[in-house]
Amino acid sequence: MNNWRNKLAAIAGAVAMTALVAGGPAALAEVESKDPIKLTLHDWTGQLVTTKIMGEVLKKAGYNIEYVQADYIAQFAGLKTGDLHVAMEIWETTGRDAMDEATKTGKVVNLGETGMQAIEEWWYPEYMKEKCPGLPDWKALNKCAEAFSTPETAPKGRYLGGPVTWGGYDDERVEALGMDFEVVHAGTDAALFAELESAYQRKAPVLLWVYAPHWAPVKFKGEWVEFPKYAAECYSDPAWGENKDAKYDCGKPRGPIWKVAWEGLGKKWGGAKAAVEKFHVDNDEMGAMVSAVDLDGKKVDDVVADWINKNEERWKKWIN
Amino acid sequence: MSSQDPAPEEISSNTLRWVWAAALAASLAFWLFAKPYAPWAFKYPRAWQLPLKREISDFMKWLVEDASFGLFSFTELTRGIAWLLDIPFTIATSILSSGFLKGQGSDAVQILPPLTWIAVIAIVVALGRYAGGWKLAALVGACFSYLAIFGQWESAMITLSSIIIAVPFGVFGGLVLGIAAHRWSLFETLIKPVLDLMQTVPVFAYLVPILFMFGFGPVSAMVATIVYAMPPMVRITMLALRQVPGEVIDLGKMTGCSPRQMTWKVMVPSARDGLMIGVNQVIMLSLNMVIIASMIGAGGLGYDVLASLRRLDIGAGVEAGVAIVVLAIALDRLSQAFANRRPEHYEALAGTSFFKRNPYTSTCLAIVLVTGFAGLAMGWVQTWPESWSITTGTFWSEVVSYINVNYFDQLEAVKTFVLLNLMIPFKRFLISLPWPVVAGLLGLAGYSLGGWRLAVLCAVLTTFMAVVGLWSKAMVTVYLCGISVIIACAIGIPIGIAAAGRDRLWRVVQVLIDTLQTLPSFVYLMPVVMLFRVGDFAAMIAVIAYAIAPAIRYTAHGLRQVDPQLVEAGIVAGCTRWQLLRKIQLKLAIPEIMLGINQTIMLALSMLVITALVGTRELGQEVYIALTKADTGRGIVAGLCVAFIAIIADRLITAGANRMKARLGLQN
Numbered sequence: 003m004n005n006w007r008n009k010l011a012a013i014a015g016a017v018a019m020t021a022l023v024a025g026g027p028a029a030l031a032e033v034e035s036k037d038p039i040k041l042t043l044h045d046w047t048g049q050l051v052t053t054k055i056m057g058e059v060l061k062k063a064g065y066n067i068e069y070v071q072a073d074y075i076a077q078f079a080g081l082k083t084g085d086l087h088v089a090m091e092i093w094e095t096t097g098r099d100a101m102d103e104a105t106k107t108g109k110v111v112n113l114g115e116t117g118m119q120a121i122e123e124w125w126y127p128e129y130m131k132e133k134c135p136g137l138p139d140w141k142a143l144n145k146c147a148e149a150f151s152t153p154e155t156a157p158k159g160r161y162l163g164g165p166v167t168w169g170g171y172d173d174e175r176v177e178a179l180g181m182d183f184e185v186v187h188a189g190t191d192a193a194l195f196a197e198l199e200s201a202y203q204r205k206a207p208v209l210l211w212v213y214a215p216h217w218a219p220v221k222f223k224g225e226w227v228e229f230p231k232y233a234a235e236c237y238s239d240p241a242w243g244e245n246k247d248a249k250y251d252c253g254k255p256r257g258p259i260w261k262v263a264w265e266g267l268g269k270k271w272g273g274a275k276a277a278v279e280k281f282h283v284d285n286d287e288m289g290a291m292v293s294a295v296d297l298d299g300k301k302v303d304d305v306v307a308d309w310i311n312k313n314e315e316r317w318k319k320w321i322n
Numbered sequence: 323m324s325s326q327d328p329a330p331e332e333i334s335s336n337t338l339r340w341v342w343a344a345a346l347a348a349s350l351a352f353w354l355f356a357k358p359y360a361p362w363a364f365k366y367p368r369a370w371q372l373p374l375k376r377e378i379s380d381f382m383k384w385l386v387e388d389a390s391f392g393l394f395s396f397t398e399l400t401r402g403i404a405w406l407l408d409i410p411f412t413i414a415t416s417i418l419s420s421g422f423l424k425g426q427g428s429d430a431v432q433i434l435p436p437l438t439w440i441a442v443i444a445i446v447v448a449l450g451r452y453a454g455g456w457k458l459a460a461l462v463g464a465c466f467s468y469l470a471i472f473g474q475w476e477s478a479m480i481t482l483s484s485i486i487i488a489v490p491f492g493v494f495g496g497l498v499l500g501i502a503a504h505r506w507s508l509f510e511t512l513i514k515p516v517l518d519l520m521q522t523v524p525v526f527a528y529l530v531p532i533l534f535m536f537g538f539g540p541v542s543a544m545v546a547t548i549v550y551a552m553p554p555m556v557r558i559t560m561l562a563l564r565q566v567p568g569e570v571i572d573l574g575k576m577t578g579c580s581p582r583q584m585t586w587k588v589m590v591p592s593a594r595d596g597l598m599i600g601v602n603q604v605i606m607l608s609l610n611m612v613i614i615a616s617m618i619g620a621g622g623l624g625y626d627v628l629a630s631l632r633r634l635d636i637g638a639g640v641e642a643g644v645a646i647v648v649l650a651i652a653l654d655r656l657s658q659a660f661a662n663r664r665p666e667h668y669e670a671l672a673g674t675s676f677f678k679r680n681p682y683t684s685t686c687l688a689i690v691l692v693t694g695f696a697g698l699a700m701g702w703v704q705t706w707p708e709s710w711s712i713t714t715g716t717f718w719s720e721v722v723s724y725i726n727v728n729y730f731d732q733l734e735a736v737k738t739f740v741l742l743n744l745m746i747p748f749k750r751f752l753i754s755l756p757w758p759v760v761a762g763l764l765g766l767a768g769y770s771l772g773g774w775r776l777a778v779l780c781a782v783l784t785t786f787m788a789v790v791g792l793w794s795k796a797m798v799t800v801y802l803c804g805i806s807v808i809i810a811c812a813i814g815i816p817i818g819i820a821a822a823g824r825d826r827l828w829r830v831v832q833v834l835i836d837t838l839q840t841l842p843s844f845v846y847l848m849p850v851v852m853l854f855r856v857g858d859f860a861a862m863i864a865v866i867a868y869a870i871a872p873a874i875r876y877t878a879h880g881l882r883q884v885d886p887q888l889v890e891a892g893i894v895a896g897c898t899r900w901q902l903l904r905k906i907q908l909k910l911a912i913p914e915i916m917l918g919i920n921q922t923i924m925l926a927l928s929m930l931v932i933t934a935l936v937g938t939r940e941l942g943q944e945v946y947i948a949l950t951k952a953d954t955g956r957g958i959v960a961g962l963c964v965a966f967i968a969i970i971a972d973r974l975i976t977a978g979a980n981r982m983k984a985r986l987g988l989q990n
Contacts, residue, residue, distance in 0.1 A: 045628055071619040072538050076530065076949070080538040152855070153738040162856060165937070166947055188856045189935035189943070192631045192848055199634055200726050200852035217633065296633040 034271050038068035040087045042077050046191075047302065048215050048292045052116065053090045054306040055317075056281055062310075063321040065274050075100050082109040087264045088278055093120045094257025095213070096168050101262060111265050113275070115258040117282040118215055122170065122254050124161060124227040125212035125219070127198075129205050138228045140179065143209075147182035150209045155184040162197060162210035163187045170211065171237075171250045178248035179229075183209075198222065215288040217296040229253030273321065280320040338770050345766050349759045356756065363756035371791040379955030386534045400535035407487075407541050414483035418442070419476060436479070438693040439470050439706050441686075446652065448682045454659030465652035473711030474623065474645040481622035482649065484615070485608050488544050492551045492604040497597070499552075500559020501585055510560070517553045522924070522968035524931040524942065525550055525614050526949045527961025533618055534954070543611075543620035551607035555600040562596025563589055598661030602654055606840065609650045613842045623649075624842070631848050637718040643845035650840040722849045730853070737859050745858055748805060752797045757788040764970060772977035779973060783966040790959050792941065799940040799967060802858060802933070803926040806865035810922050814870045815915065818877025819903070828878060835871040843868050843932050851936055861933035869925040876918025880911030910986065916979040923971045927964055941967075 039060065041053050057067045070086055078100050080086035092101045104110040126137065133149045136142025150159035161183045163172045172185045188194040194210060195218055201208035202222050212218050212226070229252055235242040236252035245251040261278055268275040291309065294300045310317065357364055389396035416422045422434040437445075443466045450459035469478040503510040529546055536542040566589050574588035590597070616624030623646050630638035697704030725733075765781035787796040821828040847864050854860040884907050892906045908915075930942030937943075941960045948957030 045625075045632055047633065070538055071616070071621055071625065073617060073949075076533055076618070077538070079530075079534055083537075085537045153734075154741060154857070166939075166943065186856060187937045187939070189933075189937040189946070190632075192634065193851045193856050193936045195634055196848045196851040197855055200730075200855075203723050203727050204730055206730075 033064045033273060036066050037270070038066045039267075039271055039274055040068050040070045040085070042072040042080075042086050042089045043069050044072070044074045044077075044091070047217070047295045048288055049091045050302050051288065051291045051295070051306060051309075052118075052283070054302060055283070055309055056088070056090055056278060058306055058310050059281075059317045059320060060274055060277060062317070063273065063277065065271060078104040078110065081262065081264050082107060084109075084264050084266055087267055088113075088274075089262050090278075090281075091116065091118075092260040092262050094260065095120045095122045095170070095255065097260075098257075099169075101260065104262070109265050110262055111267075113261040113263050113279045115282075116261055117284050118259045118288055119256055119285055120213065120215075120259050121226065121256050121285075122164075122211065122213040123229070124209060125224055126209050126227065127202055127205075127222055127224040130207060130209075130224075133207065138225045140181075140227050140229045143227055144179075144181050144183075150183070150207045155186075157182070159183040159209065161185050162194060162208070164191065164194060164211040164213075165189055168211075170254060172211070174248075174250040175229075175252075178245045178251040180245070215285050215292055217293045220289055220293040221297055227253075232256070277320045342766065342770070345763060349763060352759055353754070353756060360756075363758050364754070366757060366788045366791060366793050368791065370789070372789050374790050375953075375955035375959050377955065378958050379953060382531055382534065382954040397535070401537060404536040404541045404545075407491075407544060411484065411487050411540060411544060414487050415480065418483045419479040435694065435697060435704055437690060438697045438704050439475055440693045440703060441690040442479070443467060443470070444689040444693075445686050446656075448686050449656060450659070452682050453656060453663050458655060458659050462652040462656060465648045468648050469645055470706040471710075471712060472641050472645065473706070473708065473713065474626070474642060475706050477621070477623045477626050477642070478645055478649060481612055481620075481624065481646070484540060484544055484547070484620060484622065485605070485612075485649075485653070488547045488551065488608050489601075489604055491544075492548045492608065493555055493601050495548065496552045496555025496600060496604065497559050497590075500556045500563065501590075503556065503560050504563040504589075505581075505585075513556065517556055518969055518972075519962075519965050520549060520553045522927065522965035523958075523961040524928065524945050524964055525611065526931050526945045527957040529614070529618055529949055530954050530957055539619045540621065543615035543618050546618070547608050547611040547615055550611050551604045554603040554607065558596060558600035558603065559593075562593035562600075565596060566592050595661060598657065601657050601661070605653045605657055606650060609646055609653075609840060612646055613844055627842050627844055631844055634848065635719070636722060636849060637714050637716055639845050639848065640718050641714060643842050646842060647837055647840045651836070718849075722852055726852055733853055737854055741859055745801075745805060745862070749798065749801045749858075752801045752804075753794055755797070757784070757793050761785050761788075764974075767974055768977075771974055771981060776973055776977055780970050783970055786966060787963045790963070792944065792960060792963050795939070795941050795944055795960075796963050796967065798938075799927075799930060799942070799964065802861060802865065802938060802940055803923065803930070803967075806862050806869060806926050807919070807922050809862070810866045810870040810926070811873050811919055813866070814873025814918075814922070815877045818874040818915075818918075819881060819908075821874070822878040822881035831874060831878075835874055838867060839871045843929060844935075847932065847936060856937045858938055860936050861938045864933055864936070865926050865929045868929045869922045872918045872921035872925060874918075876921065877911070877915050880914025880918070881907050883914065884910045913979045913983045913986075916975055916982070920972055920975040920979075923975075924968055927968050930964065 041057050043050055043053055053069065057069060061067050072080060072086060074097065077086055077089055081089060082104060092098075101110075101112065105112055124143075126134075126143075130149070131137050134142065134146035136145070147159035148157050150161070151157055152160045154160075159182060161172065161176070163185045164170060164187070166187050175181075176183050176185055188197065188210075198208060198210055198212070198218060200206075209227075212224075230236075230243055232253050232255045233242065237249055237255075240247055240249050242249075243251040261281065263275065263278060267278075291305050294305050295302055352360075352363075362370075385396050387397075394402075416434075417437055419436055421432040421436040423430040424433050443463060446466050447459045447463040450462040469475050499513060503513050525546060528549065529542075532542050532546050532549075536545050570588060570592050571584075574584050579588060612620070612622065612624035613627055614624070616622060616628055623642050626642035627639050627646070630636075630642060693703050701707070702710075761781045761784040764784050765777045768780035769777035787793055817831065821831045843864055846867060847860075850860045850863050854863065888906055888910065889902065892902045897905065930938075930940060931945055932942075934940070934942035934946040941964050944960035945957050945964070948954070948960065
């Protein structure tokens with residue numbers, strides 16, 4: 003019963019083989035190697051945009067590009083072996099440990115900042131300001147903790163943190179700053195923003211982990227809570243800051259988003275490595291592109307093509 | 323088990339009752355008063371923990387980096403397998419989605435376009451007509467048309483091509499292992515626990531090792547799918563071969579079959595009907611894996627579901643999720659039809675032309691060629707134009723938003739009540755239990771239901787969870803699953819009872835539970851979070867929605883199987899309807915219902931990994947963290963704990979059901 007299918011496959015395969023032999027290698031040999039450079043794609047829009055911009059620019063330079071779907075952290079296994087070649091967004095805030103571990107082996111190299119700054123902090127919608135005057139200061143927030151409570155946490159306020167895997171030391175922060183809040187962890191960022199969307203629809207109290215660049219701070223009006231400003235000592239030295247006996251008595255670090263690559267990238271595709279190193283966009287630019295996709299429903303590829311058309315001068319400098 | 327261990331029969335049930343009372347009293351006393359004297363029983367000391375996690379991780383590292391068979395290393399072997407698997411996969415994607423390409427990456431040029439959407443629909447309709455008549459043809463045609471009309475075509479074809487490659491591997495691998503187990507009983511004893519683990523260890527736990535071994539991309543996802551979907555095929559093969567009638571085997575012996583002929587020419591063909599159930603299960607489970615496979619690079623519909631839920635586009639998530647259901651229904655019904663089809667004979671057609679003998683093949687071939695050429699000229703023949711696609715768009719999001727804005731307070735009240743009065747007390751109680759007491763009581767339960775071997779198994783597996791330092795997480799797991807299973811049964815069993823006697827209702831219920839089982843749980847997880855917030859309650863709702871299906875299915879099945887003569891006898895004896903149900907039907911159906919509960923527990927446990935995504939803190943979360951940190955050992959150890967909970971529940975319930983069957987005089 004499957005005969006026709008087998009036959010068809012055989013015929014099609016044969017045709018393909020003939021064409022392959024007859025066609026021969028393509029022209030355009032100014033780049034070091036025509037083997038495909040594999041860029042990783044994850045599951046958030048900003049990363050897709052960044053990666054596709056890089057990919058399209060490299061294509062313009064004549065490189066052969068392949069996009070590969072891979073998990074954010076698990077991809078390091080592939081970057082070490084050379085299965086994957088370039089990862090465009092490693093956030094200081096969430097990926098630092100994995101990145102350091104990988105670069106320490108010498109098989110993965112850090113290619114510098116993307117120009118975007120990751121912001122991650124406690125965030126509330128604007129309408130909460132009425133219920134809690136004095137925001138965004140954290141002390142004012144602490145005074146009206148009850149306004150953020152739910153039946154399970156009352157009288158303490160409820161703070162919805164990111165997935166446990168994101169780290170962030172929120173439990174420690176609450177402890178160190180003596181805040182009357184209970185930390186509840188969302189499992190994924192979809193769950194996180196599902197709750198924000200739900201609360202926003204009802205104008206209900208909500209306090210949660212929001213990060214940028216992301217569509218949420220574009221779509222919903224609100225502000226980040228202002229904690230004592232982060233300093234490296236705050237995370238390492240208990241004596242620093244408000245609480246003399248505890249670490250983490252400050253806000254979260256704001257850090258760059260890094261680019262990393264397999265160490266063989268430079269040897270095999272020197273020009274591509276240089277181009278990736280030069281890649282640079284900033285938060286506002288990225289925020290606008292992310293919301294064009296996630297909120298206006300445009301296609302990632304169209305948004306990227308649009309950027310490529312408008313910024314020819316910029317990316318030409320990356321590849322020369 | 324009870325037949326091998328006569329122990330429980332020797333001890334009178336009276337003595338056993340006393341032992342139970344004493345054990346419970348001792349446990350209670352221990353629980354209440356022993357904390358100051360034996361703190362180690364309440365919180366397993368860190369110093370006693372086995373560093374199993376690290377050892378597994380080290381072993382994995384050695385395997386991937388250093389292990390060698392002399393001529394080639396372990397990694398080369400697995401990469402070789404990946405390369406082999408990649409060939410059929412590339413051909414399938416070429417035919418269905420990407421077309422035949424020359425070159426790699428962005429340099430690739432399409433030499434031959436993929437099948438047109440018209441051709442694919444024509445082929446499945448022809449298959450449907452061939453296997454099951456016009457009705458089936460219309461059904462599968464409609465299913466595939468949905469994919470085109472709702473703009474899911476491209477992703478669906480990627481998913482379909484990985485399924486049609488993974489399924490034969492799963493089926494054939496399962497068949498071979500099953501036959502081997504049937505032939506050599508030693509192999510059977512070896513493989514049975516492996517199958518248990520394959521079915522109960524959460525998929526996330528072995529994703530990382532698979533990634534290490536097979537590299538990134540669709541092939542790894544396919545390997546994971548095969549590992550997940552194969553066990554039922556092995557089990558069903560073993561069962562089906564055992565059920566081949568002795569006469570058939572005798573006939574084979576008389577005609578002088580060699581062992582190989584015996585297997586392939588006699589046993590397998592006569593077990594065909596049973597084997598096809600296995601095929602069906604492999605298809606269903608493979609589609610179940612679509613979402614998780616997309617996390618490690620499979621793309622397709624699973625990726626669409628994940629991505630749209632990430633931007634909270636519930637409408638798009640539902641549409642892509644339904645596309646998976648539709649694909650599952652089409653493939654399921656087709657495979658069932660092929661199983662039931664009787665071979666036809668075409669002697670009359672012998673000697674006529676190829677086209678006369680193969681009307682379906684030639685029609686399809688014609689359509690493929692005609693639309694293929696037409697597609698070169700007219701784009702809409704090749705790919706369904708986007709402007710023709712329809713979408714339910716924001717409808718679903720608006721429904722959720724409406725409920726959210728208007729009924730939130732009511733929902734919140736229910737949730738708070740359940741949480742404060744039921745869930746939290748139960749959780750606290752379970753966490754406070756000392757592990758030696760739990761291990762002891764489970765051992766005793768094992769002894770009274772199945773004898774010494776079961777007792778030792780239960781006690782040892784329970785202790786394992788404490789020894790690796792995951793006791794409290796395991797208890798949270800038991801709490802979440804336990805409460806969900808109880809509620810699922812409380813809803814599902816009455817529905818099963820109601821549907822059993824009413825054919826029309828039963829048909830409706832069947833469609834509903836099929837959908838619940840194949841619709842990726844992600845799709846309803848996000849709306850649940852919007853309505854109930856992140857936390858245990860949202861997780862519980864999701865688990866119930868997924869795990870309720872077997873409770874309904876097996877109850878209805880059990881009641882429908884009750885011997886009508888017995889019911890008749892009841893009516894003659896003057897039973898009221900209630901008595902009839904309670905004294906005769908339910909009693910006789912209890913073993914089946916117990917199996918349903920057993921399956922409900924298994925499904926609830928398999929949902930844990932998914933509920934970890936809405937922030938529960940149990941073993942599922944542990945596995946998930948291990949995945950995102952690529953920590954092999956941690957994931958496998960937590961996965962084993964989940965598996966052990968499942969195995970304990972399964973063995974106890976099966977032993978209980980067997981005893982009850984024996985008591986009721988039912989033999990299967």
